[in-house]
Amino acid sequence: MKKVFIITGEYSGDIHAGRVAEILKKQMPDVVIEGIGGENLKKFASKIFCDHSKMSGFGFSLKMAFEHLALEKRVSDYILNVYKPDLVLLVDYGTFNLRVAKRLKGSGIKVFHYIPPQVWASRKWRIKGIKKYVDEVLCIFPFEVEMYRDYGINVHYCGHPLVKQLPEKACRAEFFAKHGLDVNRPLVSIFPGSRPLELKFLARTFINSAKKLQKLHPEIQFCISHAPNLSDNIFDKYIKDTDFKVIKGENQALLSVSDSLILASGTVALEAALYQVPMIIGYRGPRILYLAYLLLRCINKVSLPNIITGMDIVPELIQAKFNVDNICYETEKFLYDKKYREDTIVKLGSVREKLSDMYSAQEVANEIQKALV
Numbered sequence: 001m002k003k004v005f006i007i008t009g010e011y012s013g014d015i016h017a018g019r020v021a022e023i024l025k026k027q028m029p030d031v032v033i034e035g036i037g038g039e040n041l042k043k044f045a046s047k048i049f050c051d052h053s054k055m056s057g058f059g060f061s062l063k064m065a066f067e068h069l070a071l072e073k074r075v076s077d078y079i080l081n082v083y084k085p086d087l088v089l090l091v092d093y094g095t096f097n098l099r100v101a102k103r104l105k106g107s108g109i110k111v112f113h114y115i116p117p118q119v120w121a122s123r124k125w126r127i128k129g130i131k132k133y134v135d136e137v138l139c140i141f142p143f144e145v146e147m148y149r150d151y152g153i154n155v156h157y158c159g160h161p162l163v164k165q166l167p168e169k170a171c172r173a174e175f176f177a178k179h180g181l182d183v184n185r186p187l188v189s190i191f192p193g194s195r196p197l198e199l200k201f202l203a204r205t206f207i208n209s210a211k212k213l214q215k216l217h218p219e220i221q222f223c224i225s226h227a228p229n230l231s232d233n234i235f236d237k238y239i240k241d242t243d244f245k246v247i248k249g250e251n252q253a254l255l256s257v258s259d260s261l262i263l264a265s266g267t268v269a270l271e272a273a274l275y276q277v278p279m280i281i282g283y284r285g286p287r288i289l290y291l292a293y294l295l296l297r298c299i300n301k302v303s304l305p306n307i308i309t310g311m312d313i314v315p316e317l318i319q320a321k322f323n324v325d326n327i328c329y330e331t332e333k334f335l336y337d338k339k340y341r342e343d344t345i346v347k348l349g350s351v352r353e354k355l356s357d358m359y360s361a362q363e364v365a366n367e368i369q370k371a372l373v
Contacts, residue, residue: 002028002372003085006035006045007075007100008052009093011194011229012267014038016115016161017091019361020368021045027369034083036075038229049075053229072096076103084109086372089364090134091115098126101133110371114138114158114364120147121307127151136371138364141308142356156367159358162267166274170253179223179245186259186335187221188213190244191251193264194227196234201284202264202322203238209262209327210244216328220335223247225254260334262327265302269314273305273351278334278344280315284322308354313347 004024008017018040021033025044034047042048050071079088080103087110090097094117101111113134119127120143130137130153137148137155148155176183190210192203210222226235226248239246247254255261255272261279263269272279281303301307303314315330317323333340 001030001032002087003032003034003083004087004089004368004372005049005079005083005085006033006037006041006089006091007093007097008035008037008041008091009096010052011038011227013092013115014040014052015165016361017041017089018043019161019165020089020091020114020364023361023365024368027365028372031372034085035089049078068096072099072103076100079104079109080107086110087112087368089114089368094118094126098129098133102129105133110135112136112138112364112368112371115140115161116144120144127153136367138367140360142354156363157356157358158360158363158367159356160270161360162270162274163352163355163357164359165361166271167252167256169256169275172257175253175257179247181221181223181245185219185221187223187257188260188262188331188335189223189225189254189258191225191227191255191261191263191268192238193266194229196230197285198264199230199235199238201286202282205284205322205324205327206262206282207239207242207244209324209331211242212324213328213331217332217335221245223254223258225251227251260331262331265316267304270304270308270351273314273348276345276348278341278348280317280327280330280334282317282322282327284319305348305351309347309350311347311350313344 006017008014014037017037021041021044024031033045035041035045036049036052038052090113092115104111111134116137116139117126131151137153138158139155140158140160142157145155145157173183190206192199192206213220222244224239224244224246226246228249252271255277256275258277261272261277263279263281265281265283269281302316305314306312317326
């Protein structure tokens with residue numbers, strides 16, 4: 001009987017982990033899976049050490065940092081002294097997962113990292129830790145393979161999980177009817193982020209931009225996406241003085257039927273690109289963290305569509321550029337400049353062309369099975 005422990009840190013990682021676990025159980029029915037995860041991993045795991053919400057809730061306070069370190073020690077001790085798996089699969093969530101990998105070094109337990117830290121974007125020195133503590137990297141971008149091989153790291157390209165896992169576009173007419181929207185009017189959707197800190201720094205500017213746009217163009221409809229991992233108490237305090245429609249738990253359908261998007265930076269931008277929906281990326285954070293980012297970054301782009309294609313397809317409104325006037329200007333161009341809109345949609349189509357059509361979760365499960373046999 002083989003045993004696997006899977007560690008995820010947030011909602012998106014839990015989705016990917018759940019798919020890997022599902023396939024692995026089909027290929028190896030006797031494999032025992034435990035881990036840190038959410039509802040998706042729970043379906044296929046014999047035991048959940050703790051829910052990943054205890055990790056994604058961590059912020060920047062000293063108290064939370066100590067709680068994070070304490071959890072890291074507890075899960076490492078459990079893996080080493082109690083569960084003793086044959087293999088640990090780390091899914092995304094690089095800082096925490098690499099520290100766990102370091103604790104497992106020398107134990108004889110194989111450590112694989114699926115969706116490794118984006119060392120090509122910032123803090124490239126982290127690749128040294130990956131080389132020391134990770135037995136195999138399961139990467140999702142084709143340009144990562146050569147980089148890891150150059151460092152002598154065992155790497156397997158799995159393809160990006162979104163390519164196969166992203167649902168087809170929703171039916172616009174059905175979605176609009178379900179949510180009381182007018183199919184003859186343009187829809188702009190706002191995705192203010194899935195973390196409390198993102199809401200704190202982004203939500204108000206996003207909503208004020210929508211209010212200004214609605215005054216200038218009454219025909220525009222607005223929806224706000226409520227990330228499913230955020231409680232109503234956290235989310236509602238940022239939108240309590242607006243009457244825009246809020247849609248929870250239908251992120252991808254909402255993305256696919258929108259005419260334009262206002263997004264926080266993250267995986268949602270790649271999802272939007274695969275649906276070929278024009279978007280604006282807005283981001284602002286604490287000044288000290290932004291200054292640190294400027295010192296540590298390796299590339300000048302922040303959105304995945306721009307990084308993957310090497311083009312400036314998506315407007316990136318970061319820090320000082322993140323304001324109501326800029327958001328309104330870029331949104332108006334997407335909605336009312338026909339040639340600009342069509343050119344953007346064509347360029348977004350090149351994102352899918354750059355990514356493989358491999359079934360990422362299947363590739364990961366295959367690599368795990370090979371390592372366990």
